[in-house]
Amino acid sequence: MALPKQSSLPHSSALHTQQQGMHQHTAAEFSVSYTQYLDSQSRVKGQLPDWAQDLDVLEKFYRMMTLTRLFDKKAIALQRTGQMGTYPSCLGQEAIATGLGYAMQATDVLAPYYRDQATQLIRGVKMEEILLYWGGDERGSEYPSGPSQDLPICVPIATQITHAAGIATAMKIRHEKRVAVTTCGDGATSRGDFYEPLNLAGAWQLPMVILVNNNQWAISVPLEIQTASQTIAQKAIAAGIPGEQVDGNDIIAVYERCHQAIERARSGKGPTLIEAITYRLCDHTTADDATRYRPPEALNQAWKIEPIKRLQTYLHNEGYWNEAKEQALISDCEKKINQAVESYLSTPRQSEQDLFDFLFEETPHAMLEQRQHLLDKVAVQKTATQRPSK
Amino acid sequence: MALPKQSSLPHSSALHTQQQGMHQHTAAEFSVSYTQYLDSQSRVKGQLPDWAQDLDVLEKFYRMMTLTRLFDKKAIALQRTGQMGTYPSCLGQEAIATGLGYAMQATDVLAPYYRDQATQLIRGVKMEEILLYWGGDERGSEYPSGPSQDLPICVPIATQITHAAGIATAMKIRHEKRVAVTTCGDGATSRGDFYEPLNLAGAWQLPMVILVNNNQWAISVPLEIQTASQTIAQKAIAAGIPGEQVDGNDIIAVYERCHQAIERARSGKGPTLIEAITYRLCDHTTADDATRYRPPEALNQAWKIEPIKRLQTYLHNEGYWNEAKEQALISDCEKKINQAVESYLSTPRQSEQDLFDFLFEETPHAMLEQRQHLLDKVAVQKTATQRPSK
């Protein structure tokens, strides 16, 4: 997919070749692989992994991707109608988050970024919780019946990767057979918080998988401005760990490579960096207008290779899917989504003391006066509201 | 050279091999070269570069390395006798700093770390200035007759690399034919401030050279704890730029590769990362006691391949060097060093207002009271001292 050119600061990523003589030898060699099972025409390349020959499994994937996309659409609608705050759509990235979610075990820990809706749903986070979070309510990260050790959505870019390295360190120290899994975008790979924990993961051989959603954009900044490296996967070489690319629009490839990497980590063989290549089909968030910077041709091209259609076509071709099933799925999803929205919208507001009561296990004496100030203030406001206006 | 094992958190840097089928192909391949002209027995490997066949040039290198080592020894002595503060020796790293210094042009800019004594001397920093700096006097970074644009010694590890990227950006913006050169240690390569500007250098194809002094230790932490990457050079692959190793104890290799990289950068072909492999023969600083953590065998081994002896032997073997020349050189160096020490020791103390007068171009009104407070305080102290004691 052609990326728009920004910069007259040109770049070339070719390594300079050098004459090797007696005085020079090759100290190390590396390569990066790319995996794709279903090509952009939904044709199978080579042989599918065994598990993927079970069409029920692929249906499960398909259902989750569809649910995610419809949920995502609804979330945007909620924002547009003033019922929710700024929201980052995951349009186009559903295969990555879905494949990852199913490849993880419940006892693994996820340190997500903000486009992992599907992974979170698979792990037991509720749709209404995601809405609550973007609706400006901390309880959206409480997950009372969900993945109790997963980190909440992380806003400061890439910092969750360092946390995941810490989680993996804890697992390693305790000899646990669990894996810390973290995700980020392509822009995130420019930050120290990407490289530092990647390097640590190598040095300590942590049970950790880092999955980069390479959607070609960091808000308005195209990948070529982020980095001159031909692949993001090769950044793993800096850490001495395996790095590989997968087609992020091919859920079979995503699941397979995530599964392999996670089980490799679980068995003590160390971390893996996976670059899943996709395209951001949406605006960066509902606060963004991508038409300012994204060439429409690139977007049109990207729609032709998007992940849901790809699997749908495959299931169709296999005679496993039809319009009736599709309609049933859609209405099933919509029912669930509407329930979640209802539950979100009817969630009573937090009480004001919640500003204070979760900051420390025990609120320090020095803060009680401030806490009381707020309670008094709200009490006065409430009285004022309740008082019939003159 | 065998590195001591620290960690029971084991690590392996082998990439996991994977079966490639139709669904998989190699997306990218990389390699890292190693250059050495004079081996540890001072034997020439292959053919020397043309410039290195001029023994006068090699003598110049030899003289500077010797001066640096003797200066370094003196600096330690000054610290030990209470005439200077904590000092980081460069024992064993003289070839790297010397080779680099001669490979740079005067109009290039150096963003050094704290073991670049030789590079700084070559660029016109005075020995007494280096002593002043470690003697706790800001004037040690003033360089009134030295390299006016070079950055001073940088203490917060790796941050100078980011500055160098900024300097290179300025050069690029202005279409200048200059190069920003920066150095750091192996430990520095673990920081975000190593990776972030490295990545930028690639993305913007900056005229920049990053030279890593891989001396195997970051204070007490051996390289294997820093990283699982087999080479530090390969970290360049993450940035999509060339990375290579040189024998840092072979000044011919160091100069040649630095020169190539700097001229490559100057001609607009972009940045290079060079890993110069050496060994820290000294304590980390005069405040450190390396016997607490460094195995004596490794140190003994390292002394056998140290850079000055290596070139000396070569010059000897070529019939170009002898004991008389050596003695003359030493006494010449000592004379210069003693002059520098004298100049350092007789430098009058800064005046107290210098605490304030260099912080801003114009001292803000709000600070004048504090400034006056100090002046008054010192005046009182002086009066007290001048008053004959009763």
Add this chain to the structure above:
Amino acid sequence: MTTILPLQKTLVEAVNLALSHEMRRDESVVILGEDVGVNGGVFRATEGLREEFGVRRVFDTPLAEALIAGIAVGMSTQGLKPVAEIQFMGFIFATVEHIACHASRMRNRTRGRLHCPLVIRAPYGGGIHAPEHHSESTEAMFAHIPGLRVVIPSSPKRAYGLLLSAIRNPDPVLFLEPKRIYRASKQALIDDGESLPLDVCFTLREGSDITLVTWGAMVNDTLKAADQLQQNGIGAEVIDVATIKPLDIETILCSVEKTGRCVIIHEAARSFGVGAEISAQIAERGLFYLKAPIARVTGYDTPMPYYKNEDHYMPSVQDILDSAEQTFDFVRKAS
């Protein structure tokens, strides 16, 4: 080619105007940051600058705040005047090392040989129902850094004049833009390149009963409170601190000498905030002017809550009123 007709501008437009003015005037000014190029900044502060000045003077960086600050340091030692945007103040923490260890020390460290004429701009503050980490006000952390100036405009005119000064200043300046009032109102502005001084407070309203000291978006709320106080017969003097550091304590002291009462208003968490320093300086230099304790109306010592509870956190006009009246009444009771 600067126009001299007055234009109606919002605060964020005034920022844009100052940037373009200074880029036209001074070739060494360059702009960098995330999304400052084609996108013109997520708040459009740099809109149109890429088109006018080209990619060599207006460029997007990789997503790395430490990098942005650190290359600004390097560039500035080469005589460029980088104006770096940090997208939101909540993401500024990674810049602290380069600001505190380098930008603010380079001149001192080299005894004047090198210096860092850079500006770091960041939108700051809450009240716009933004996501987590998009509403921070941590100016106090930066004000404590020796060698750094911290400037916060509160109107389009002051944004224009102070930003010009910040860019022209030969030393590093942190320039914080109160995003809540980015588009709150327009002011007639002449793009004449006239800068405003970086070492004075602005007295926006005179009054003899109480001094209200504030900055940033709280200035508007404070002015509203002052109007209301007037109706209650209390004359409030309103001071916009504008340059947090170096602090113009004289203007504040003169006012407190006159009024004998002081309320300091800021949105940032109360404890160890900028208000504390202002209060401490009054307690040092003007203690016996005071007829009532100095009060602070501030955010709580909590993170900014997510937006549904944001209003609970933000100091309100009512809070200012309450505190001012209490301060005023204190005297009446005591005397």
Add this chain to the structure above:
Amino acid sequence: MTTILPLQKTLVEAVNLALSHEMRRDESVVILGEDVGVNGGVFRATEGLREEFGVRRVFDTPLAEALIAGIAVGMSTQGLKPVAEIQFMGFIFATVEHIACHASRMRNRTRGRLHCPLVIRAPYGGGIHAPEHHSESTEAMFAHIPGLRVVIPSSPKRAYGLLLSAIRNPDPVLFLEPKRIYRASKQALIDDGESLPLDVCFTLREGSDITLVTWGAMVNDTLKAADQLQQNGIGAEVIDVATIKPLDIETILCSVEKTGRCVIIHEAARSFGVGAEISAQIAERGLFYLKAPIARVTGYDTPMPYYKNEDHYMPSVQDILDSAEQTFDFVRKAS
């Protein structure tokens, strides 16, 4: 296996003792940082711990402070209690993002589901003729961060007791160790695991004429000044703040109520320092106790100069004396 015999210990040895005590008591305590393992820390605060507790509980990290803080966050969400060393406070800036955005917010962000029981230790302050960046005192920047505790011991006993509390505390604590007095003197210490409270100031000396408020290495100097003041007939009460945040203002206020005079002493730069908050709270809550302006004896608003000029920067016993006497005299003149 804890010994109950009193041992003569320096402050840094007391830190070591508290660490080993708590590691023995609580398996979840782990130590990480640069050179904390075989080398036992550059100041030997972790000496012997690697030998006793092994590499899985005492480990050297790569050289990356953001990483150290960030993995401590991750580890702590898994129920470990990481005690991370930052080698010098001058290198702590890279940790600010993880501390301010994550460690101090995780509990709040997840409504109590996850929390970060971590300690970040760092030697701080000047006066030991160290190189550049090895003498910083930036406690004020951290005290402003909601959700973080900032603790500074000033004697071996308080180092022992406060560090135990810091580690046992279920929320993040920044623990700053005044390196100037790491080995200044020894105190008899019983390794009985008795912790000290994290929310009180310690009154080290009683007096009725003036209150001297301080912390860290300045405590010793302040005590010296108090001795001298006694000889001049001025009874000084000396308060070691110890826990900078949450601040125990009551103890300070009670003292100021009694003495009517207050001098705050800290080594950090004056403006926007911790002293400002203490002063501001007195001006809010105890204004009319005051017989004289509150004074601050502090470092200047400059970076710590290189060591040849360090003494010019450091507040001296004489400075404290001068300020205390001036404060005392102020009253005499006024009354």
